[in-house]
Amino acid sequence: MSTLASLGGDLSRLRHLNSLAVIRALRGAEPLTLTAVAEQTGLSRPSTKDVVDQLVALGWVVEVPPSAGGLGRPARRYRFRADGGHVAGVDIGVHTVRAAVADLDGNVLAETRQTVSRDTPVDDRLAATFRAVAGCLAAAGLGQDDLWSVSAGTTGVVDREGRVQISAGIRDWAGVDLTARLGELFSCTVHVENDARLAALAERERGAAQGVNDAVFLHAGRRTGAALIIGGAVHRGFGGAAGEVGLLPVTHWATAADYLHDCPVVPADVPKGDAARHTFDAAREGHPVAVAAVERYADDLALGTSAMVMTLDPELVVLGGGFSRAADVLLPLLRTRLEEVCLRMPELRGSALGEECVALGAVGRAVAHLDQEFFGTGPGSIAPPR
Amino acid sequence: MSTLASLGGDLSRLRHLNSLAVIRALRGAEPLTLTAVAEQTGLSRPSTKDVVDQLVALGWVVEVPPSAGGLGRPARRYRFRADGGHVAGVDIGVHTVRAAVADLDGNVLAETRQTVSRDTPVDDRLAATFRAVAGCLAAAGLGQDDLWSVSAGTTGVVDREGRVQISAGIRDWAGVDLTARLGELFSCTVHVENDARLAALAERERGAAQGVNDAVFLHAGRRTGAALIIGGAVHRGFGGAAGEVGLLPVTHWATAADYLHDCPVVPADVPKGDAARHTFDAAREGHPVAVAAVERYADDLALGTSAMVMTLDPELVVLGGGFSRAADVLLPLLRTRLEEVCLRMPELRGSALGEECVALGAVGRAVAHLDQEFFGTGPGSIAPPR
Numbered sequence: 001m002s003t004l005a006s007l008g009g010d011l012s013r014l015r016h017l018n019s020l021a022v023i024r025a026l027r028g029a030e031p032l033t034l035t036a037v038a039e040q041t042g043l044s045r046p047s048t049k050d051v052v053d054q055l056v057a058l059g060w061v062v063e064v065p066p067s068a069g070g071l072g073r074p075a076r077r078y079r080f081r082a083d084g085g086h087v088a089g090v091d092i093g094v095h096t097v098r099a100a101v102a103d104l105d106g107n108v109l110a111e112t113r114q115t116v117s118r119d120t121p122v123d124d125r126l127a128a129t130f131r132a133v134a135g136c137l138a139a140a141g142l143g144q145d146d147l148w149s150v151s152a153g154t155t156g157v158v159d160r161e162g163r164v165q166i167s168a169g170i171r172d173w174a175g176v177d178l179t180a181r182l183g184e185l186f187s188c189t190v191h192v193e194n195d196a197r198l199a200a201l202a203e204r205e206r207g208a209a210q211g212v213n214d215a216v217f218l219h220a221g222r223r224t225g226a227a228l229i230i231g232g233a234v235h236r237g238f239g240g241a242a243g244e245v246g247l248l249p250v251t252h253w254a255t256a257a258d259y260l261h262d263c264p265v266v267p268a269d270v271p272k273g274d275a276a277r278h279t280f281d282a283a284r285e286g287h288p289v290a291v292a293a294v295e296r297y298a299d300d301l302a303l304g305t306s307a308m309v310m311t312l313d314p315e316l317v318v319l320g321g322g323f324s325r326a327a328d329v330l331l332p333l334l335r336t337r338l339e340e341v342c343l344r345m346p347e348l349r350g351s352a353l354g355e356e357c358v359a360l361g362a363v364g365r366a367v368a369h370l371d372q373e374f375f376g377t378g379p380g381s382i383a384p385p386r
Numbered sequence: 387m388s389t390l391a392s393l394g395g396d397l398s399r400l401r402h403l404n405s406l407a408v409i410r411a412l413r414g415a416e417p418l419t420l421t422a423v424a425e426q427t428g429l430s431r432p433s434t435k436d437v438v439d440q441l442v443a444l445g446w447v448v449e450v451p452p453s454a455g456g457l458g459r460p461a462r463r464y465r466f467r468a469d470g471g472h473v474a475g476v477d478i479g480v481h482t483v484r485a486a487v488a489d490l491d492g493n494v495l496a497e498t499r500q501t502v503s504r505d506t507p508v509d510d511r512l513a514a515t516f517r518a519v520a521g522c523l524a525a526a527g528l529g530q531d532d533l534w535s536v537s538a539g540t541t542g543v544v545d546r547e548g549r550v551q552i553s554a555g556i557r558d559w560a561g562v563d564l565t566a567r568l569g570e571l572f573s574c575t576v577h578v579e580n581d582a583r584l585a586a587l588a589e590r591e592r593g594a595a596q597g598v599n600d601a602v603f604l605h606a607g608r609r610t611g612a613a614l615i616i617g618g619a620v621h622r623g624f625g626g627a628a629g630e631v632g633l634l635p636v637t638h639w640a641t642a643a644d645y646l647h648d649c650p651v652v653p654a655d656v657p658k659g660d661a662a663r664h665t666f667d668a669a670r671e672g673h674p675v676a677v678a679a680v681e682r683y684a685d686d687l688a689l690g691t692s693a694m695v696m697t698l699d700p701e702l703v704v705l706g707g708g709f710s711r712a713a714d715v716l717l718p719l720l721r722t723r724l725e726e727v728c729l730r731m732p733e734l735r736g737s738a739l740g741e742e743c744v745a746l747g748a749v750g751r752a753v754a755h756l757d758q759e760f761f762g763t764g765p766g767s768i769a770p771p772r
Contacts (some may be wrong), residue, residue, distance in 0.1 A: 137742055157729060166729070214624055228697070237699020238600055239730040245696040248727055250636065250689065303636065307693040310631040311614070313623020341634055343543060343552065344625040 018043055022051045023060065027105060031064045031077035040300035054076055059084065075106075082107065085148040086140075087370065088133045088186075089362025091195060092125060092154040092178075094118050094169040094222070095273060096245060099132035100359040101140050101147075106205070108365045110139035111356065119171050122181075130185045149373075150186050152178065153195035153358045159240050162192030166253070169223055183211060191369055195219075196243060197234050198361030199353075200227035203318050204234075205364045207357065208349040214314040216346070220301060220330070221321035222273070224253040226308060243308075251304035256297055260323075263293040280326035294329060301330075302337035309342050320351035327351075401437070405427055409446065409466060410435045413491060417450045417463040418492075438464055445470065468493065471534040472526075473578060473756065474519045475748025477581060478511060478540040478564075480504050480555040480608070481659060485518035486745040487526050487533075492753045493590070496525035497742065505557050508567075516571045536572045537752035538564065539540075539581035539744045541609060545626045548578030554640070555609060577755055581605075582629060583620050584747030585739075586613035589605070589704050590620075591750045593743065594735040602732070603629075606687060607707035608647075608659070610639040612694060623656040632690050642686035646709075649679040666712035687716075688723035695728050706737035713737075 021041040026032060032040070038048040055061040062081050066074035076352065082105035091098040098113045112135040114128045133150065137143060156167030162179030182190040200217035200222045203209040209217070219225040226243040228235040235242050246253030260276040265287055270278060282290030305317060319327050327350030335348055353360060397594040404427070411420060411426040418426070424434040441447040448467050452460035468491035477484040484499045498521040500514045519536065524530060540555030548565030568576040584604035595603070599618045605611040612629040614621040621628050632639030646662040651673055656664060668676030691703060705713050705720065713736030721734055739746060 069587075177602070230621070235616070237697070237730075238701040238732070239699055241699040241729045242697065244729050247692055247729055248692055248696050306634055307631055308697050310626065310634050311697045312621070312693050313627040313630070315624040343630050343633055344627045346624070386667055 013262060014341040018047060018051050019055060022048065026061060026078060026080040027082075029079075031079040033077050034076040035075065037078070051246070053198050063230075064228070068348060080105070085370070086142055086146045087149045087151070087363060087366035088136065088147055089198075089359045089364070089366055090129050090132060090152045091198075091358035092129055093153055093195065093358070093363065094155060096355075097125065097128045097132050098356065099136050100356070100361045100363050101133070101136035101142065102363045102367070104148075104367060104370065106363050107358070109142075110136040111359065112139070118169065121178055122172050126185065129182070132164065133186070144187060147186065147188050148190070149189050149366040149370050150182065151191045151193065151198075151362040151369065153193050153198035153362050154178065155195055155225075157241050157244065158192055158194045160236075161241055163326070165240070189262045189369065189373075191365060193239070193362070193365060194227070194243075195358045196225040196227040197236065198365060199320055199351075199357040200318075200361070201234050201364050202231055202353055202361035203320065203351060204229050204232070206360065207353045208320075208351055209316055212316045213311060215316040215318060216305065216308045216312065216314045217318045217320055218301065218305060219321040220319055220323040222257055222276075223321075224256050224301065224304075225302070225321075228308070228312065229314075230312070245307050246304050247357065248304070248307075250306070252300045253304050255302035257323075259296045262308045263290055265290045265293075276323060277325075280329050282322075283329055295333060298330060298333035298337060302334055305334065306338055306341050309338065309346055313344060314346050316347045316349060318349050318351055319355060320353070322355060324351040324354070391726060393499050404437050405441060408434065408441060412447060412464060412466040412564045413468075415422065415465075417465040419461040419463050420679060422459065423464070432682050443524065448483060466491070471756070472528055472532045473749055473752035474536045475745045475750070475752055476515050476536065476538045477584075477744035477748060478515055478538055479581065479744070480541060481743075483511065483514045483518050484742065484745045485515070485520070485522050486742070486749050487522035487528065488753070490534075490753060490756065494746070494749065495528075496522040497745065498522050498525070504555065508558050508562055511556070512567055512571065515568070515753045516564040518565075519572070527575070530573060530719040533572065533574050535575050535752040535756050536568065537579065537584070537748040538568060539584035539748050540564065541581055541611075543627050543630065544578055544580045546622070548576070551626070562716075575750060575759075576757065579748070579751060580613070580626070580629075581744045582611040582613040583622065584667050584751060585706055585737075586615055586704075586747070587620050587744040587750050588739055588743045588747035589706065589737060590615050590618070592746065594704045594706075594737055595702055598699060598702045599755055601702040601704060602691065602694045602698065603699060603704045603706055604687065604691060605707040606705055608643055608662075609707075610642050610687065610690075611707075612690070614694070614698065616698070629694075631693050633772060634690070634693075637690035637693070638686040638691050642683055643709075645679040645683045645686075649676055651676045651679075663711075666709075666715050669715055684716060684719035688720055691720065692724055692727050695724065695732055699730055700732050702733045702735060704735050704737055706739070708741060710737040710740070746763060 023039040025037050027301050034048050038045045038235045040378040061078050064077050064079050082103040089100045096113055100108045100111045102108045112132045114132050155169040157165040159165055163177045164173050167173035179190055196219040215229040217227045224246050228243050257316040260279045262277040265282040266275045266278045279290050279293050331348050407427040411423050420434050424431045447464050450463050450465050468489040471490050475486045482499055486494045486497045488494045498518045534620040541555040545551055549563045550559050553559035564578040565576050580604040595601045601615040603613045610632050614629050624652050646665045649665040651660045651668040652664045665676050665679050669680040717734050
């Protein structure tokens with residue numbers, strides 16, 4: 001049987017595009033009949049059958065047993081082989097390392113988390129990352145060989161090659177060539193990205209920003225950061241420094257969360273990771289000191305947000321990060337402040353994904369890298385699954 | 387002879403794409419031989435001849451006389467019929483209305499300008515716009531029937547339908563349905579856009595931002611404004627309000643130019659349109675009061691610029707608008723201030739286009755609208771020139 005790569009010229013290119021169209025129709029959907037695939041792709045029925053047969057031969061598509069019931073011979077149905085390979089997404093944070101392992105459709109099979117600290121040595125933080133992934137693989141009954149791609153998110157400015165340029169949160173993190181260091185631990189390809197950007201990607205793929213082309217994602221938590229979705233894709237910027245408006249002194253984002261952490265309503269023995277929750281709870285109950293603290297936090301959050309909104313005029317602003325659990329308190333305050341200064345108010349929504357969002361975004365990025373590798377680079381790039 | 391529209395199915399789509407590739411190769415270039423067209427498009431020589439013959443029959447491409455000299459029979463050469471139609475670009479400003487008429491490649495044939503004022507009634511401003519275009523047509527030896535598309539830029543926030551939403555500069559301008567009003571004056575299609583955005587487009591097409599995918603364009607003049615190029619295209623925002631960061635009170639852009647206009651070095655009898663020039667000249671000569679005024683202006687310009695730079699991380703910032711004539715004074719001051727706060731410094735350049743840039747951008751937008759109309763909407767959309 002001829003492979004796609006062996007077909008030459010314009011016809012091959014057309015057939016390659018048809019294969020991509022069929023795979024797109026089958027990705028993440030229920031099993032489809034040839035008729036349904038033809039409808040979704042706009043291809044003729046004979047062309048559809050031809051392409052599906054080839055993809056079955058290559059191992060990317062499998063026929064599934066016909067559904068029970070009905071009269072006559074049931075139509076054959078096909079699905080993408082999402083379990084043909086797996087990816088890992090990791091979130092290397094200041095206080096926590098999280099990992100998720102998923103299939104090629106991004107369905108998460110297992111998640112783990114480990115506690116680290118701001119001062120955890122670089123080698124130990126990387127070892128914790130490896131253990132987090134290994135734990136996911138074990139939980140999912142998979143081995144290292146089942147892993148095709150690892151994507152990692154971390155705090156700070158990360159360049160295109162995956163080197164940490166600046167990191168305010170993690171000791172000795174700036175200067176680490178994270179792609180290379182993780183590449184020593186994993187035998188598959190590794191990609192690294194800024195964590196807020198991966199969280200924004202997760203919101204776009206499966207969270208509050210689904211179907212939205214232009215959105216601002218706020219990471220509101222112990223750190224305050226942001227990321228942008230422009231034209232349906234995460235915007236990195238020319239040097240990977242987009243979304244860093246909070247580093248401008250005028251925004252006060254570096255210290256914004258201190259109002260919440262240092263509020264007198266927080267009991268003395270509460271660890272810093274839980275402090276803001278106490279302040280939000282007290283503000284909900286109307287405690288004046290807590291209300292004032294939350295309002296000052298909202299002032300700072302709104303100034304940097306308004307700069308992004310007035311620059312980009314996005315459709316949506318998503319409030320994410322740990323403080324999104326207090327979206328009921330924060331969103332109304334943020335809305336009032338933005339309405340005062342913004343020419344056109346975007347919609348505001350709280351994140352639906354919670355603290356897993358960076359790891360989920362990393363899973364999405366890993367799947368996208370595999371798509372690019374297998375399907376993205378022109379005729380002949382559709383290789384069979386390993 | 388069959389038209390492209392009559393060919394059905396996938397083959398027609400492929401042939402349509404080939405036609406677009408040939409037209410792109412011929413647009414704006416010197417006349418090309420079939421061999422050169424085949425090289426640039428990647429099509430086979432027989433396919434190229436087939437497509438070029440069809441485009442000649444449709445009137446989009448003409449054969450040009452062979453170049454003189456050389457041995458043997460010279461190869462036939464072809465060019466796009468840029469003179470098959472014309473467009474107008476107009477800049478409806480606070481103090482001036484400018485127009486330019488160009489061919490389908492955007493080559494400007496004639497330009498005019500008229501003086502108006504902030505208080506010119508709406509009807510008179512529109513009449514001045516019509517006269518500006520009529521003057522261009524007369525100068526170029528063309529009539530209204532030669533005009534296929536008119537694109538207009540104006541100050542303020544303009545929605546997708548071409549209604550002025552907000553205009554700080556022109557009296558009674560907010561609420562004007564500019565597309566409809568201009569449509570009553572011109573018999574061809576009319577499009578309306580924010581002026582800074584058209585200036586940014588001109589910089590991208592033929593100015594300081596050629597080949598740059600992500601750039602911030604500063605309109606520095608009697609008004610202070612901005613526009614964004616993202617992914618190689620002008621970014622409008624969800625509601626057409628992108629680039630309006632200068633409306634945030636914290637930026638002081640609304641009053642920034644006052645430092646230059648109200649500087650004591652400006653003679654009392656100088657009209658406001660010339661005032662800033664005196665301040666820049668005095669600053670160049672080291673006059674302390676003028677230097678201080680320019681520095682305070684640069685402070686304000688830099689704050690809003692830094693917010694856009696830290697949001698987008700662009701490759702380039704273009705200093706445009708009337709004050710770009712003082713780029714020698716302003717760019718070093720802007721650079722110093724941005725370097726203090728920006729994570730990654732973009733390149734800074736002064737505009738190369740001067741005060742014609744909005745009209746030039748409008749020409750580019752009009753050409754793009756025609757391209758979309760004739761070539762952009764799938765099989766069968768290649769209609770013969772009128």
